[in-house]
Amino acid sequence: MPKIRFGILSTAGIAQSALIPATERAENAETVAIASSSGRAGEVAAKFDIPKVYESYEALLDDPEIDAVYIPLPNHLHMEWVKKAAEKGKHVLSEKPAALNVAETKELVNACKTNKVKYMEAFMYQFHSQHDRVKEIIASGEIGEVQLMRASFSFYMDYPEENIRMNPLMGGGCLYDIGSYCIHSIRNILEDEPENIFVKSEIDPNFGVDTTTLGMLEMKKGVKAMFDCSFNMPFRPQYEVVGTKGVISVPRAYRPDKHDHEGLVIVDKEGDVREERIVKDQYKEEVEHFAYAILNDTEPRYTGEDTIKNMQVIDWCYDLIKMNA
Numbered sequence: 001m002p003k004i005r006f007g008i009l010s011t012a013g014i015a016q017s018a019l020i021p022a023t024e025r026a027e028n029a030e031t032v033a034i035a036s037s038s039g040r041a042g043e044v045a046a047k048f049d050i051p052k053v054y055e056s057y058e059a060l061l062d063d064p065e066i067d068a069v070y071i072p073l074p075n076h077l078h079m080e081w082v083k084k085a086a087e088k089g090k091h092v093l094s095e096k097p098a099a100l101n102v103a104e105t106k107e108l109v110n111a112c113k114t115n116k117v118k119y120m121e122a123f124m125y126q127f128h129s130q131h132d133r134v135k136e137i138i139a140s141g142e143i144g145e146v147q148l149m150r151a152s153f154s155f156y157m158d159y160p161e162e163n164i165r166m167n168p169l170m171g172g173g174c175l176y177d178i179g180s181y182c183i184h185s186i187r188n189i190l191e192d193e194p195e196n197i198f199v200k201s202e203i204d205p206n207f208g209v210d211t212t213t214l215g216m217l218e219m220k221k222g223v224k225a226m227f228d229c230s231f232n233m234p235f236r237p238q239y240e241v242v243g244t245k246g247v248i249s250v251p252r253a254y255r256p257d258k259h260d261h262e263g264l265v266i267v268d269k270e271g272d273v274r275e276e277r278i279v280k281d282q283y284k285e286e287v288e289h290f291a292y293a294i295l296n297d298t299e300p301r302y303t304g305e306d307t308i309k310n311m312q313v314i315d316w317c318y319d320l321i322k323m324n325a
Helices: 013-025 041-048 057-061 075-087 102-114 129-140 174-190 282-296 304-324
Strands: 004-009 029-035 052-054 068-071 091-094 119-121 146-154 194-203 210-219 224-230 238-243 247-250 262-269 272-279
Touching: 004 013, 004 057, 004 282, 013 029, 013 041, 013 282, 029 041, 029 057, 029 282, 041 052, 052 057, 057 075, 068 075, 068 282, 075 091, 075 102, 091 282, 102 119, 102 304, 119 304, 129 174, 129 238, 129 247, 129 262, 129 272, 146 174, 174 194, 174 210, 174 224, 174 238, 174 304, 194 304, 210 304
Parallel strands: 004 029, 004 068, 029 052, 068 091, 091 119, 146 224
Antiparallel strands: 146 238, 194 210, 210 224, 238 247, 247 262, 262 272
C-alpha cells in the first residue's frame, strides 16, 4: 500500500506522544523527517527511528520526498507555517486551534486551496467512533428531543510559569487550548451553529490569559448548550446530551487514548442505565483519514470551511471575554 510521507515541524510533546506513534501504527502513512529550531531534532529522530533530520523548518519544506507536514507549533505560528508549507506544495495537518482568529484562519485555508494542497485542523477526538454512536442514539429518538448539551474539558496545570499555554503572545489561554474542543464537539454533535453566546472568564492577573472560561450558547435550532474549560480543575474530558426522555454521557469524550482507546457512552433513561464501550485508535484514524484524502484526492471530512466556522465561535467568545473583563 502506498504511504504518505510526513515531515514533522518541531519536537513538540504532542508530536512525540501522539502523532509520530500514530503514523507508525497507520497503514498508509509514515514519518520520514523531523525539523527543529531547538537542536533536538536528532534526539527525537533517534528515538523514533526517523531517517531525516533538519535544523530548520525551511529545509524540511524544501525536501521533495516529503508529501505532507504535521504542525504542532505554538498557536501563534500556525498561520505562518501552514502558508509556507502550502506554498512548497506540502499537504498540512496542523494542531488546533487553526490560528488566532477568523482572519488568519481564512488566510491559511485560502493558501492551501490556492496551492492545491489538503489541509485539516487536528481535532483528533472526532475520529473516535463513540461520537458517531452518540449521533445514532440521538437520531433514533431514544432520549427524546434534545434540549441541552454540556461539554467540559479541564486539567490542573502545575508550574504555569513554564508553560507556553500561559503566554498571551503565543496564543495562550484555556479557551484556545481545550475550550476549542468543547465548542467543536457542541457544533459536531448537534450539527448546528450558535446564534447567541454568553461567555465569562477568569483572567490570570500575572499572565493575562484565561485560565477558566464558562460559556452558554443558543443554537440556531433552539437547543441550548453550555461549556466550561479550565487549567485550575481536575482532568475532565467529557460531554453530555440531555433529551426529554434521557441523557447520554460521554466521560472519555476527548481523550479515550488514556483508557487504551476505549470510549464510553452511557445512556440513562430515568434510572435505566446502559453502557456501551467502543474501542478506536483516534490518532491513528485521524492520520489514516488525512492520508487517504491525499492519496485519493478527496476532501477531508473536516473541511477548511468547518474550521473557519469553529474559529468564528472562538473569536466571538474572546470578543465577549474582552468586553466583560
